[in-house]
Amino acid sequence: MDKDTQAVIDLLNHALAESGLSQAAFAGALGTSASRFSTYRSGKTKPTAQFVLRAGRLAHALRKAREYRIMTAPGTASAIREASDEDWAWRMLLQGRDHLRLLLNRHDGSEAAWEAVPSTTGQAGFDALLAVLTAHEFEAAAEDPPDWTMIEALADPWIPEHPFLERDEIIKQTPAYLSRVNIFVPARDLVTA
Known part of the structure; x- marks a missing residue:
């Protein structure tokens, strides 16, 4: 696996962990399916740069909302x-x-x-x-x-x-x-x- 693909996988794994959600719930929150998100995390399918950035931004915001004890x-x-x-x-x-x-x-x-x-x-x-x-x-x-x-x-x-x-x-x-x-x-x- 090339370094860029591994970097994308690492970013998505970090976003998933930071979100505090299950893979299925985080995928749904991003507007995709759990199976599609799984293919991104395995490197079988390459997501768009926009998707990766959105996953990171959304995960960070979900963590903040959780810290503030705010509903999403x-x-x-x-x-x-x-x-x-x-x-x-x-x-x-x-x-x-x-x-x-x-x-x-x-x-x-x-x-x-x-x-x-x-x-x-x-x-x-x-x-x-x-x-x-x-x-x-x-x-x-x-x-x-x-x-x-x-x-x-x-x-x-x-x-x-x-x-x-x-x-x-x-x-x-x-x-x-x-x-x-x-x-x-x-x-x-x-x-x-």
């Missing part, structure tokens, strides 16, 4: 998926969004942890909402949103049940950035203390 997109999706009820799922979604705000305010590169592609929450509405809220926070911080946040509008409107608002009131009180993707949640339900 994959962690938020997992917390939503594992929530015992829908109220808890909403809390996890908003807590993750608030943690993203904290990272964006640090200006130390740790916000890149939110570039990690999350797995599904198990519900199309929450998947879409996580993507849209993440994109909205990056845009509000004048940063480019991660690629995984660029989604199509839901085929059918998602209007989660509300304890005291009627459907028309929910639609009227939904911010435009949500209604554009066929999600309807009142703006005040997205506010945290």
Whole structure:
């Protein structure tokens, strides 16, 4: 094996270790499959320079988020998926969004942890909402949103049940950035203390 290939393997192995994730989870966070990532780590397939750099940057950001005890997109999706009820799922979604705000305010590169592609929450509405809220926070911080946040509008409107608002009131009180993707949640339900 040539020195350059070995150097790439070493960089990917270091990134994987630094990320704190399993190979499958880190590969998913990078937007590739575990088997493809394995071929990169063995030297059978050569990744692009961009992929190697992204792996290092993402791993470093994931380590920083872990040190700060801050949720990432994959962690938020997992917390939503594992929530015992829908109220808890909403809390996890908003807590993750608030943690993203904290990272964006640090200006130390740790916000890149939110570039990690999350797995599904198990519900199309929450998947879409996580993507849209993440994109909205990056845009509000004048940063480019991660690629995984660029989604199509839901085929059918998602209007989660509300304890005291009627459907028309929910639609009227939904911010435009949500209604554009066929999600309807009142703006005040997205506010945290």
